[in-house]
Amino acid sequence: MGSHDHLFKVLIVGDGHVGKTSLVHRYVEERFCKSYKSTVGVDFALKVLPWSNTETVRLQLWDIAGQERFTSMTRIYYKEASGCVLMFDVTDPSSFRNCHRWKEDLDSKVRLAGGSPVPCILLANKCDLSPWQVSRESVEAFSESNGFVAWIETSVKENKNISESMRMLVEKMMASRSIAATPEKMGSSFKLNDLATPMASEDGGCCSGLRADP
Numbered sequence: 001m002g003s004h005d006h007l008f009k010v011l012i013v014g015d016g017h018v019g020k021t022s023l024v025h026r027y028v029e030e031r032f033c034k035s036y037k038s039t040v041g042v043d044f045a046l047k048v049l050p051w052s053n054t055e056t057v058r059l060q061l062w063d064i065a066g067q068e069r070f071t072s073m074t075r076i077y078y079k080e081a082s083g084c085v086l087m088f089d090v091t092d093p094s095s096f097r098n099c100h101r102w103k104e105d106l107d108s109k110v111r112l113a114g115g116s117p118v119p120c121i122l123l124a125n126k127c128d129l130s131p132w133q134v135s136r137e138s139v140e141a142f143s144e145s146n147g148f149v150a151w152i153e154t155s156v157k158e159n160k161n162i163s164e165s166m167r168m169l170v171e172k173m174m175a176s177r178s179i180a181a182t183p184e185k186m187g188s189s190f191k192l193n194d195l196a197t198p199m200a201s202e203d204g205g206c207c208s209g210l211r212a213d214p
Contacts, residue, residue: 007058008053008173009080010199011118013102014087015068017126022156023087024063033156042077047205049170056168076109083173084120085165086148089124093133096142103146112176120171121165122151126160 012020021043028045044063049057064077064139086102089096099122107117122143124134143151149172154161 003049003054003056004022005056005058006174006177007060008082008170009060009062009077010173011062011064011081011084012087013064013084013106014066015089015092015098015102015149016088016114016189018066018087018092018095019156020063020066020085020087023085023123023125023154024157024164026159026162028061032159038060043179046119047166051170051174057174059166059170063084071122074105075109078106081110081118082112082177083169084118084125085169087123087125087133088151089126090124090132090134096134100146116176119149119176120147120167121169123154123165124151125154125156127160128155148173150173152154182198 012024014020022032024027024043024045028047045061047059049059051057060080062077064074067085072096084106086099086106088099090096103120106120109117113119122139150163150168152161152168154165156162177202186207
């Protein structure tokens with residue numbers, strides 16, 4: 001039996017300064033930086049996961065800038081997404097309130113091939129800080145009422161629940177693909193040059209300039 005690659009486009013969305021770029025660097029490069037410049041438009045990175053003896057998962061991570069929220073550009077960025085990570089900062093209640101509009105924006109602009117919502121996981125980031133300005137009860141209620149795969153407390157700084165969260169999302173995307181995919185569609189990919197006008201993050205800072213591997 002030959003090997004098979006699964007390529008998934010994963011959106012990383014949420015308000016600015018909630019830790020999206022730090023999440024990508026922690027997950028892809030296994031490092032944390034305290035300072036970096038804000039992403040402008042969208043940035044990209046690739047994470048390769050050996051999934052089984054015959055399967056490899058390749059995650060194309062799209063770090064969407066917080067200021068792109070609810071603009072016409074997000075429709076281009078969201079195109080053909082397989083999954084989504086929605087993040088907020090537990091010490092910033094406005095970033096949690098805005099999750100509702102982020103999720104509405106996502107669901108209105110992209111769907112899976114069968115018409116189902118794109119699997120989305122909700123990350124309550126910076127859980128190492130206190131006091132929390134958002135109650136766990138309100139996060140739980142929001143997650144359940146808006147169809148998230150799950151919500152998870154994370155700390156990018158302390159590397160808490162980062163790999164576990166992403167693995168949960170991959171498992172959901174794999175399950176969704178096995179249900180919806182037809183043989184001719186299996187292994188289909190999204191090309192970076194399908195984006196009409198890609199934008200890159202500003203240069204500078206140890207955590208700027210994400211790149212997708214060849």
